[in-house]
Amino acid sequence: VSQLAAIVSDILGIPLNEVNDDVRPATVGSWTSLRHVQLMAAVEETYGIKLAARELRSARSVGKLREVLQNKGIEI
Amino acid sequence: MRENDMTVMTTWDLFDDLLACAPEVPELQTDECQVWWTSLAHCADWHTELLDQTERLRRRQYLRAADRDRFTMGAALTRLVLAAHLGIHPASVPLDRTCARCGAPHGRPCLRADAPLDFSISHSGDLIALAVTRNEAGARRAVGVDVEQISAAIAGEAPVDIALSPAEVVEFGQLSITARPMAFFRYWVRKEAVLKATGDGLRVPMTELTLSGPDQPPRLIAWQGRPGFSGSVTIHDLEFKPGYAAALAIIGRDAVVSCHDAAVLVGMPRLSHG
Numbered sequence: 001v002s003q004l005a006a007i008v009s010d011i012l013g014i015p016l017n018e019v020n021d022d023v024r025p026a027t028v029g030s031w032t033s034l035r036h037v038q039l040m041a042a043v044e045e046t047y048g049i050k051l052a053a054r055e056l057r058s059a060r061s062v063g064k065l066r067e068v069l070q071n072k073g074i075e076i
Numbered sequence: 077m078r079e080n081d082m083t084v085m086t087t088w089d090l091f092d093d094l095l096a097c098a099p100e101v102p103e104l105q106t107d108e109c110q111v112w113w114t115s116l117a118h119c120a121d122w123h124t125e126l127l128d129q130t131e132r133l134r135r136r137q138y139l140r141a142a143d144r145d146r147f148t149m150g151a152a153l154t155r156l157v158l159a160a161h162l163g164i165h166p167a168s169v170p171l172d173r174t175c176a177r178c179g180a181p182h183g184r185p186c187l188r189a190d191a192p193l194d195f196s197i198s199h200s201g202d203l204i205a206l207a208v209t210r211n212e213a214g215a216r217r218a219v220g221v222d223v224e225q226i227s228a229a230i231a232g233e234a235p236v237d238i239a240l241s242p243a244e245v246v247e248f249g250q251l252s253i254t255a256r257p258m259a260f261f262r263y264w265v266r267k268e269a270v271l272k273a274t275g276d277g278l279r280v281p282m283t284e285l286t287l288s289g290p291d292q293p294p295r296l297i298a299w300q301g302r303p304g305f306s307g308s309v310t311i312h313d314l315e316f317k318p319g320y321a322a323a324l325a326i327i328g329r330d331a332v333v334s335c336h337d338a339a340v341l342v343g344m345p346r347l348s349h350g
């Protein structure tokens with residue numbers, strides 16, 4: 001289980017086995033703008049990185065968030 | 077097609093009853109902003125019949141029943157209140173959810189640009205709130221409303237750096253630990269309400285807005301990159317029930333805020349089928 005999936009599961013309040021690339025605000029209602037900010041903050045802290053405003057906005061699904069991290073050299 | 081036809085018939089059968097409920101919605105005065113709120117517990121099967129095709133598709137995308145209900149309740153409340161003000165059937169309210177950036181139907185719901193109303197919807201936990209005001213010649217306005225269930229876990233963590241401006245971070249740091257959750261959520265809902273009213277949403281970093289302190293009357297003090305904007309927005313704190321923070325932002329001429337419990341409007345038990 002990836003750290004990222006654990007973070008998503010914890011912050012959105014969904015079971016770990018339901019976390020996949022397609023999890024996004026349109027499929028999981030708890031992914032609100034506040035949870036989004038919380039999610040980004042947790043990712044920054046966990047991976048010791050700083051996300052640019054553009055990256056914060058574009059990571060609107062677990063798949064996209066994974067891409068953002070991969071572009072920073074972090075393999076999930 | 078057959079399913080659509082049946083839906084329309086069922087919906088129109090409700091029309092007389094719905095019109096009979098219109099007195100539940102007082103006339104919207106020129107300088108008024110009505111805020112309607114309700115609870116997720118009121119969600120009923122007939123609310124789904126008020127949704128259009130786009131909304132039904134969006135509803136189905138949610139994986140959990142509670143998320144589907146929350147979306148349905150928000151859309152139904154919007155349609156019931158706007159229909160009363162526009163004098164049309166709730167299912168006929170022309171809501172457009174097209175995203176301005178990508179064209180997908182997940183954008184902020186709005187009426188046509190020439191509609192005489194502006195509105196904003198928000199939900200969190202089991203609370204749903206809708207703000208509606210006049211937006212017409214002589215009273216041009218845009219509104220944004222935000223509600224959030226207060227959670228102590230969030231306010232103590234790093235979101236503070238993403239949501240608050242440097243000046244606010246200093247002020248926040250001087251607060252006692254126990255005062256921080258409420259303070260954080262005050263900042264959050266006030267900023268979110270402003271960004272919803274302007275239509276910016278998350279595209280604008282919240283750190284660019286500096287507000288008055290959480291215990292002071294809400295006021296936009298500065299917006300980095302938009303000098304002079306502060307004067308055109310007014311912010312009102314809203315109180316619905318304990319455990320929630322809520323705020324309303326009005327751009328344009330300020331309005332008198334009236335709060336309405338929508339329990340009867342969305343309840344209407346005589347309309348529940350079966």
